[in-house]
Each structure stands twice: as structure tokens, then as C-alpha cells.
Amino acid sequence: MKKFFTLLLLSFCFFANAQQRYELNSGWLCANIKDVNSNGNQISNQSFSLNNWITATVPGTVLTTLLNNKKIPDPFYGMNNERIADVYKTGNDYYTYWFVKDFDERAVGNEQVWLQFRGINYKADIFLNGKKVNPNVIEGMHLRNQFNITKMLSANGKNRLAVIVHPPDVVGNPNGGQGGDGTIAKGLTTQYTAGWDWIQPIRDRNTGIWDKVTIEKTQSINIQNPHVITLVPGKRLADGKQKPATVKVSIEVENPTNKTVAGTLQYTLAGQTIQKPVSIRANQNIEIAFPDLTLQNPKLWWPSGYGAQFLYDAQIKFVSNATTLDQENLKIGVRQIDNIWNDQTKSMGVYVNGQKIFIKGGNWIISDAMLRFTDARYDAEVRYHKDMNLNLIRIWGGAILERPEFYNACDKYGLLVFQDFWFSGDCNGRWIDPMKKDDQWTRRKYPDNHNLVLTAIEDQVKMIRNHASLAFWCGGNEITPPEDILQPLKNDILPRLDGTRILFDFSNSDEMSYNTIGGNGDGPYGIQNPRSFWANKTFPYNSEVGSVGVGDYETLEKFIPEKNMIAPQFEEKPDSVWDYHKYIGYDEYISPYGKAKDVKDFAMKAQLVNYDQYRALMEGFSSHMWEWYTGSIIWKTQNPWTALRGQMYDYYLDPNACLYGLRKGSEPLHVMMNPVDSMVNLVNNGFKTLNNLMIQAKAYDMDGKEYLSTQVFNSIGPSSVRKLFPLTGFLKKLDKKEGVFVSLRILDEKQQILSDNFYWLAGKDGAYKGLQKIKSVSPTIVAVEKVKGKVLVTLNNAKNNPVAFFNRIALIDAVSGKRILPAFYDDNYVSVPPGESKTITVEYTGNQKTALEVYGWNVERKRVEVN
Known part of the structure; x- marks a missing residue:
């Protein structure tokens, strides 16, 4: 009995430590290669002096480290970015740095210690305790690297890690083009860092140990890269009892020792445990599939606005002789995503758990242009997208495959994700471009190392494939990858490593949205007359359509110097700082509210335009739901830099009126007025018929006098839009007014407001003279x-x-x-x-x-x- 309890205690003690994983995210030092005359073997020796080395930010970029050490000004403020040396002019050594980290660790018994890098940009060599860790140079930003360092750890547990990181071989000339001269795309890195129409160049091109560095301890088995597929057949509702779902799980199992290890591989989900006896040979790495699990009455995961985002906790373990050798924990959303072509719209339709979903999306670049990612920032940004009543985020191809922490937030808030791979029409040759160094045929073959791209794709697919929110893959932004990348991606990698998600060849391809209109298949991008969103048919599942996004005065104060706070005027060149931060003109759309007197006045009037633009955009698309469109994705909803365009909230996470106009226009249940014919429309994005809805319309003049137009009961079927009644006659009576307000509401049987929409209409001449004269109030x-x-x-x-x-x-x-x-x-x-x-x-x-x-x-x- 004593022996039994001793074994039980030992088993429990190891189980508690079976998956020891921690980040090496502090205590790093760094120095420029030109200031260090020693090699990696010497630097990684504990006796090597690190005097005069500076504190490094890891994960982070060289530029972030320099900023945190006050060696450069904030590149997001004013024109400070012009005061920072660009790697294209300095040469790569200027941003080539050694990074050093001392840490305590040792292996006991059968323990295995793994050193994991989730992202280095661009080339690196790694040394530990005087020895080189990586047999070949690490290359490529979008790639994880893992090393078993058990035998390299020092006997006393005191260890030194040294990493030298080089910028991309070709950094590109930041000549003002989209992606500069395009040659940044010759490597597997972020294309936007050479500059774009929404950002100035990032001077170090994001060189550094930019993503997490982790130590993981296991016993003689390492389990990794789980693969979870959930099948939810039939057409489901978000509530009530559910028919069964099927869960399929597989896992990679590695035995790094020189002995065979036998045991039980098992996973637990929703109180059920699936087991499989296995035997892993010495130095073997094998993928093992579990028997299918039938999940009774499952709690399903739904996109935002359609149902709850339930996530199951799952544990995968390898157990041998009552000892857990390794364990992986993950969260699983049970859902099924299908795509069915819509013959009416000539575009792809999205179905989740059998239900048709009208896509209301936003385009995302990256959380921070200098890769300063945090869980809290990801959570806030994705929550803002949920708050806009959106149900999808598209990750643009000139940046990264987003991090697991981003996907965690999307799983939590119910945002489907449309994930591009690392190609763009600008850098990769879709168009003739005089700013580019190479011709289209040459650029079409970028990047130079296609095998590296395929390796990285395999790795990154494994990293994010289990997230419920990940819905679609896309070959690239506005262009496909080269054919010898696209075909393996399409016919081998994704079928083998995923098998559940559609791949669009590129972001505005005919297989996604058949282009019967001409042009490039996306846009427009500037301010439009709100009527155009309702009246003019565009691409039936538009991957990029958008407008402006200047923040309010408090936003502008954060990055525009006081001397440059000059209100832009129509037909005048904007101030140099505004221009540097990519200002798009509000042009004649400010004028109807009266010429801007100063920046505060301009910012306030800009918010009126912002609100009206994005409410009208989503209302216009929704009004033709399933008739013209299966969805729309706004370009763009966020900025990773202090740009003056395309954002619902600013870099500092301060929302502007774009967010609330879009939130209003995207309501799941919404009442709205067509600005072309004054017809009141009702939109229901839900799965059920809604009866006994009171539709109420009122108007107010500038003195506050109320005019009751109509009040009627109505109903609407699931996932549909309905035209109700015109306000034409009613509004005609107010033609002599210098503008009026229109209030539309939906009330339920308890007279609770379900939708509340408030318009301001100009006078006959298109000017808001009444608003310019309206009396002040003090609520x-x-x-x-x-x-x-x-x-x-x-x-x-x-x-x-x-x-x-x-x-x-x-x-x-x-x-x-x-x-x-x-x-x-x-x-x-x-x-x-x-x-x-x-x-x-x-x-x-x-x-x-x-x-x-x-x-x-x-x-x-x-x-x-x-x-």
C-alpha cells in the first residue's frame, strides 16, 4: 500500500509538470553586429561579458528595441519616421543584431527540453552554451522552429542563449510605391514594410525575434500539432436540442529517445474519453488518428449575431505506466462551414451549421505595424469588430498569417476569418507599375525560394487550423501565388492538413465573386454619395469596398504636431503631416455642413460624413441581400499605424463615428430608409420569422416639432429583407424645410425598442442649412x-x-x-x-x-x- 501511494504521488507530481511551457520574454540584451567582434560560440558562453549591451524587447523588432531605449523617435508621430535610417540606404548590418538571454533550466531523468521560436525575421543562427543549435541557417519570417536542447543544457542549470538576426536579404527600395519597388516580396516577409498607400516604410523591415520564444519540457514523448475536425450535418438552429455532431482528432507524436515508448494516447472532450494504445519507435515522429467521437446534443459555435460561441475544453495526453508523458490543452468550437454557389448573385454563399450567413466583414492588416502584439490588444480590436455587428475579418495578404492569440479572440467573439497567404497584386505582378524594379513576369515568380514558401504554409496551417473562427483560405491579395505554389497548396497541403475549408485562389477571384461589371473586382475606396450604395450594383461578394476614416480631434492630437493642426480644405493640398499620414480628402462632403473653421470643426463634420458613409454602405448591401449580394468586406476597419484613412477606430483604440455608423447599418434586425426612393426597409439576418413588429416612423424639424408619419405592424421571414412603405409623400410636405430628422424604430409587443435608426436629411439644395442654424440645447x-x-x-x-x-x-x-x-x-x-x-x-x-x-x-x- 505504501508503494502504491508513493507511485501515485510520483505520478501526480509529474502530471502537474507534464506540460511545462514558459516564455523567454524578459531579460534579453542586444548589440549591433558592428559592435561585437566575437562569434556565437563565444557570446553564448557564460564568461562572455555583456557590458554596454542594451535591454532588448523580445518578442519584438530591432526598431521596437531602439524605440524603447530612446535611440529613435516615435515613428508613428508627425514625420519622425523620416528621422530614422532606412535599411535600404544603410545596408543590412545597420539592423543586424545579436540577442542574448540567460535562463535557468536542466533536464532530470527522461525529461526532454525544447526551445521553440514562433517567428524570426529574417535569417538567424542560434547558439546555446558555446554550441550552435541550428544545423542550417533559419530563413523566413512565417515559420516556427523547434529544437531539442536537452543535451546542450549545462549541468549546473545556468544557460546562455545567443541569437543573431539579419534583415531580409532584399529589403526593397521604399520609393513610394505599393510595397516600394516590389522587391521586398523576393523574400518570405511582410510586404507592407516597404510602404503602402496607408503606411510609410518600416525602417528595419520588422527585423527581429518578432514572435514568442518558448521553453517546453516533456518526458520521453512530445505531442504536437493536434488536428480537430467537427462535422455538424443538417440545418441547425442556435437554440434547442441538437442532433449529434462528429469530432475527428489526430495528433503528431514524437519520440526523441533511443528506446521504444509504449502507452495510451487519449483525449477528453465533454466528459468523454477516447483512447488508443500506441507504440512509438525510437526517434520516430508519426501522426496518429483517434476513433471518431459522436457528441450528443452538442453546444454549437456560431458567428457573431447568430448564436453563442461555445468552446469545449479538450485535453490530449500520452500516458505510460500511469505517468503522463506529455499533454496538450485546446479549445474546440463545434461547427461546420460550407460554401454553396448562389446562382442569383453569381457569388459564393457562406453556410454555418447549415444556415445561410450574409457576410458583413472588415479587412484587417495587422494589429501593430511594428509587431507589438498583446493578448489585450487583440481582444479589444476583435471586440470592436463584434461591436460593429460584423461577422468576418479578412487578413490581408501583405502581412502575416495571424497569431493564435488573434484567433483566440475571434473564437471568443464569433468573427469568421478569411485568411490570405503572403502575396499581393502590387508586389507580385498583377499590374504594370512604373514604381517597380522588375517587370511583371519577374515579379510573378516572387518569392525566390518556393520550397521555403511551401514549408512555411504547411507549418502555419498546422498552427491555426483548429480554430473555429478560421473559415476560408485565400491564395493571395488580388493575385494567386505562382502556379508551383498554388497547385501543391490546393491539391496537397490543404486537403492533407485541413480538408474542411475552401481555398479561394485570390481575394477577388471569379470563384468567390463573379465579376460581370468590369474593373479589378473590388473597391471603390473613396467617399461616395450614400445613394450609390443602394442604387449601384457592384461585385456580388466584394472583398474590398470602403471609404474614409479620420478620427476626431482627440485622435489627431496624439500624432499631429500642434503647428500642423490645420483643417484640410476642398481642392487645396493638405498640410505635409496630413499628407505623410495618407490623408484622403473629404472634399465636397464637408461643404454641405459649412466650411470647416478649424481642425476641431473639421473633425466634428468629418464624423458626420463617417457615420453616414458606413451606415449607408452596409444598409445598401443589406437591401439587396441574396438579390445582388452574398456579402461585403469593408476596406478597411483598422490601422496598424497612425494613418488618416480606412479605420473604424484609431491606432490608439479610440473609436470614431465610422464604427457606430457601421454598427447601426449592420444590426441583425434593422429598419432603414432608402435614400433614393424614401422606401422604408426591414432586414432580418436571423433564422426565424419575426411577427408583430411595430414599425414606427417620425420626423422632426430643426425646432424639434414632431411629425408622425406612420406606425404599422409587420412581420419578416428569416434571413431576408422586406420593403415596407414609402415616406415620399410625408417628406414632400417638408420640402420647404432646410433639412429634417427622420426617426425609424422597430418595437416588439412589449413596446421595447429593437432597432432605432436616426437620419438627418439635407434641404432641397443638398446643404444642411438647418443644422447650421439649429439652437443649442443642454440635455x-x-x-x-x-x-x-x-x-x-x-x-x-x-x-x-x-x-x-x-x-x-x-x-x-x-x-x-x-x-x-x-x-x-x-x-x-x-x-x-x-x-x-x-x-x-x-x-x-x-x-x-x-x-x-x-x-x-x-x-x-x-x-x-x-x-
Whole structure:
């Protein structure tokens, strides 16, 4: 009995440590290669002096390290980026650095110690305790590398790791073209770093140990790269009892020792355990498939707006003689994604768990242009996309395959992901381009090392394939990879390593969205008359369509110097800093609100344009759901740099009116007015028929006088749009007005508001003269925080007032007065009719004392204390 308990205790102790994994994310030092006259064997020796080396940021880039050591100015501010040396002019040695990390570790008994790099850009050699770790030079940004370092660890447990990292061999001339002169694409790295129309060049081209460095300890078995497939047949609803689903699991098992290891491979999911006896030969690495698991009454994973995002916890173990030799933990979303061609629209239709999903997406570049990724930032950015009522994010091909932490957030919030591989029409030769060094035929063959690309694709597919949110693969942005990459990708790699997701050859290919209109198959990108989104048919599943995105005054203050805070004027060249930060002109769209008096006035009027643009965009696409379109993906919803275009929130995570206009236009259940014919439309993205809906339409003049138009009951079927009634006659009576407000609402049987949409209409001449004359109001504002992290803000407008129009609520630190970022508002830029009130919920994290700033078009800026 004593022996039994001793064995049990030993087994428990090892189980607790069976999967020891930790990051080497602090305590790194670095030095430029020109300042070090020793080799890696010498530097990785504990006796080598590191005096005068500087603190390094790992994971991170060389530029991040230099910034954190105050050796360069912030490249995101003003024109500071011009003060930083570019690797194209300096030569690669300028950004070639040694990185050194001392750490404690040793192997006991059968323990195996693994050193894992999740991403190095671009070439590297690794040394540990005076010996070289990698037999061949590491090359390629998009590739994981793992090494068994058990035998290289020092006997006393004191170890030194030294890594030399070189920039890409060809860094490209940042000549102002898309991807500079295009040659950045000769290597397997981020193309945007040579500059694009939304970013200036990143001077070190993201050189560095840019992703996580991890130590993992196992026993004599290492299990890795699990593969999980879930099959959910039939057409499901989000609630109620479910028919069974099938789960298929396989895993790679490696035995790095010189002895055969026998045991049981098992995984546990939803209280069920599937086991398989296995025997792994010495130095063998093999993939093993489990028997299928039938999951009764499964809890399903749905895209945002359609149902819950349930995630099961799963454990995969290798057990031998009652000892867990290794264990992997993962989360599994049970769902099935299918694609069925829509003959009506001539585009691909997306189905999740058998239900047709109208795609409302946003294009994503990368979280931070200098690769400063955090779980919290990923979570906030993806949550903003959920808050916009979007259900998809497309990862653009000039950047990266996104990190598991990004996918964790998408799994959590229900955002489907459309993942491009590393190609773009600009760098890879789709068009004639005088800015490019090489001709189209040469660029068409980029990158130079095709075998490296195929190796990286295999590795990165394994890294992210288990995420429920990952929905589609795409060969590249606006162009396919070279044929000897595309065909293996299409016919071997994805069928073998995934087998469940469609691959679009490129982002606007005919197999995704058949182009009957001409042009390149995407866009337009500038400001458009809101009527055009409703009236003009475009590509039936548009991978890129968008508009502007200047933030408000507080955003501009963060990166534009005071002397450059000059309001852009129509038909005038903008200030140099605005131009450097890629400003797109708001042109004549500001003028109807009156010429901008200063930057504050411009920023406020820009928000009116922002809101109107993105609400109209998604309303227009939704109005032709299944008739013209199966979806739309906005270019673009976020910025990894302080650019002045294409963003629903700024680099600092401060939202602007684009976000709330898009949120409104993308509501799952939505009432809206066609600006072309004044027809009221009702949209239902849900799976069920909705009955007894009260549709209410009102109008207000600039004095606040109310005109009741109509109030009718109606119903709408699942996943459909319905035209209800025109407001033409009603609005015609107000033709002599200098603009009016229109309020549309859906109420349920309990008179609760299900959708609330508020338009402002110009006068006959297209100008908002009434808005320019509207009287100021001072609504009563109360802010209460009953639960920490959640503030309820109520705006009450007196009965005889005009509309309190377009109010921005901003949560601030009560001491510093600075905005708390990120903060999440369930509505913003809100208008309150006379005699009504609106309550907005604001969520944030932190322990600081909070207050609010509220200001609007005709509401003076006011600070409100939170009770």
C-alpha cells in the first residue's frame, strides 16, 4: 500500500509538470553586429561579458528595441519616421543584431527540453552554451522552429542563449510605391514594410525575434500539432436540442529517445474519453488518428449575431505506466462551414451549421505595424469588430498569417476569418507599375525560394487550423501565388492538413465573386454619395469596398504636431503631416455642413460624413441581400499605424463615428430608409420569422416639432429583407424645410425598442442649412457605475427642445482628463429627440476613478462625474 501511494504521488507530481511551457520574454540584451567582434560560440558562453549591451524587447523588432531605449523617435508621430535610417540606404548590418538571454533550466531523468521560436525575421543562427543549435541557417519570417536542447543544457542549470538576426536579404527600395519597388516580396516577409498607400516604410523591415520564444519540457514523448475536425450535418438552429455532431482528432507524436515508448494516447472532450494504445519507435515522429467521437446534443459555435460561441475544453495526453508523458490543452468550437454557389448573385454563399450567413466583414492588416502584439490588444480590436455587428475579418495578404492569440479572440467573439497567404497584386505582378524594379513576369515568380514558401504554409496551417473562427483560405491579395505554389497548396497541403475549408485562389477571384461589371473586382475606396450604395450594383461578394476614416480631434492630437493642426480644405493640398499620414480628402462632403473653421470643426463634420458613409454602405448591401449580394468586406476597419484613412477606430483604440455608423447599418434586425426612393426597409439576418413588429416612423424639424408619419405592424421571414412603405409623400410636405430628422424604430409587443435608426436629411439644395442654424440645447446627463467596469450614461432632452444632435460620449480618467482606451460603448454619436432619453452602456477595464465628456453638434462640451 505504501508503494502504491508513493507511485501515485510520483505520478501526480509529474502530471502537474507534464506540460511545462514558459516564455523567454524578459531579460534579453542586444548589440549591433558592428559592435561585437566575437562569434556565437563565444557570446553564448557564460564568461562572455555583456557590458554596454542594451535591454532588448523580445518578442519584438530591432526598431521596437531602439524605440524603447530612446535611440529613435516615435515613428508613428508627425514625420519622425523620416528621422530614422532606412535599411535600404544603410545596408543590412545597420539592423543586424545579436540577442542574448540567460535562463535557468536542466533536464532530470527522461525529461526532454525544447526551445521553440514562433517567428524570426529574417535569417538567424542560434547558439546555446558555446554550441550552435541550428544545423542550417533559419530563413523566413512565417515559420516556427523547434529544437531539442536537452543535451546542450549545462549541468549546473545556468544557460546562455545567443541569437543573431539579419534583415531580409532584399529589403526593397521604399520609393513610394505599393510595397516600394516590389522587391521586398523576393523574400518570405511582410510586404507592407516597404510602404503602402496607408503606411510609410518600416525602417528595419520588422527585423527581429518578432514572435514568442518558448521553453517546453516533456518526458520521453512530445505531442504536437493536434488536428480537430467537427462535422455538424443538417440545418441547425442556435437554440434547442441538437442532433449529434462528429469530432475527428489526430495528433503528431514524437519520440526523441533511443528506446521504444509504449502507452495510451487519449483525449477528453465533454466528459468523454477516447483512447488508443500506441507504440512509438525510437526517434520516430508519426501522426496518429483517434476513433471518431459522436457528441450528443452538442453546444454549437456560431458567428457573431447568430448564436453563442461555445468552446469545449479538450485535453490530449500520452500516458505510460500511469505517468503522463506529455499533454496538450485546446479549445474546440463545434461547427461546420460550407460554401454553396448562389446562382442569383453569381457569388459564393457562406453556410454555418447549415444556415445561410450574409457576410458583413472588415479587412484587417495587422494589429501593430511594428509587431507589438498583446493578448489585450487583440481582444479589444476583435471586440470592436463584434461591436460593429460584423461577422468576418479578412487578413490581408501583405502581412502575416495571424497569431493564435488573434484567433483566440475571434473564437471568443464569433468573427469568421478569411485568411490570405503572403502575396499581393502590387508586389507580385498583377499590374504594370512604373514604381517597380522588375517587370511583371519577374515579379510573378516572387518569392525566390518556393520550397521555403511551401514549408512555411504547411507549418502555419498546422498552427491555426483548429480554430473555429478560421473559415476560408485565400491564395493571395488580388493575385494567386505562382502556379508551383498554388497547385501543391490546393491539391496537397490543404486537403492533407485541413480538408474542411475552401481555398479561394485570390481575394477577388471569379470563384468567390463573379465579376460581370468590369474593373479589378473590388473597391471603390473613396467617399461616395450614400445613394450609390443602394442604387449601384457592384461585385456580388466584394472583398474590398470602403471609404474614409479620420478620427476626431482627440485622435489627431496624439500624432499631429500642434503647428500642423490645420483643417484640410476642398481642392487645396493638405498640410505635409496630413499628407505623410495618407490623408484622403473629404472634399465636397464637408461643404454641405459649412466650411470647416478649424481642425476641431473639421473633425466634428468629418464624423458626420463617417457615420453616414458606413451606415449607408452596409444598409445598401443589406437591401439587396441574396438579390445582388452574398456579402461585403469593408476596406478597411483598422490601422496598424497612425494613418488618416480606412479605420473604424484609431491606432490608439479610440473609436470614431465610422464604427457606430457601421454598427447601426449592420444590426441583425434593422429598419432603414432608402435614400433614393424614401422606401422604408426591414432586414432580418436571423433564422426565424419575426411577427408583430411595430414599425414606427417620425420626423422632426430643426425646432424639434414632431411629425408622425406612420406606425404599422409587420412581420419578416428569416434571413431576408422586406420593403415596407414609402415616406415620399410625408417628406414632400417638408420640402420647404432646410433639412429634417427622420426617426425609424422597430418595437416588439412589449413596446421595447429593437432597432432605432436616426437620419438627418439635407434641404432641397443638398446643404444642411438647418443644422447650421439649429439652437443649442443642454440635455441632462447622468452617469452611474453600479458595477465596476460598467457605466450607464443617460441623456435626457427636454420636451420643448430641438433634437440634441450627434452626441459623442467619451469615458475619461477623472484625474488626468485623458480618455480611457479602449472603452466599449453600446452606442455613440447618438441623437436624442425632444421629450426623450437615451441610455448608453460603457464598459472598460481598470481601477481608476472615471468621468465623462459629452459633446454634440448643438450640445456644448460638458464634463460629467460618474456616481
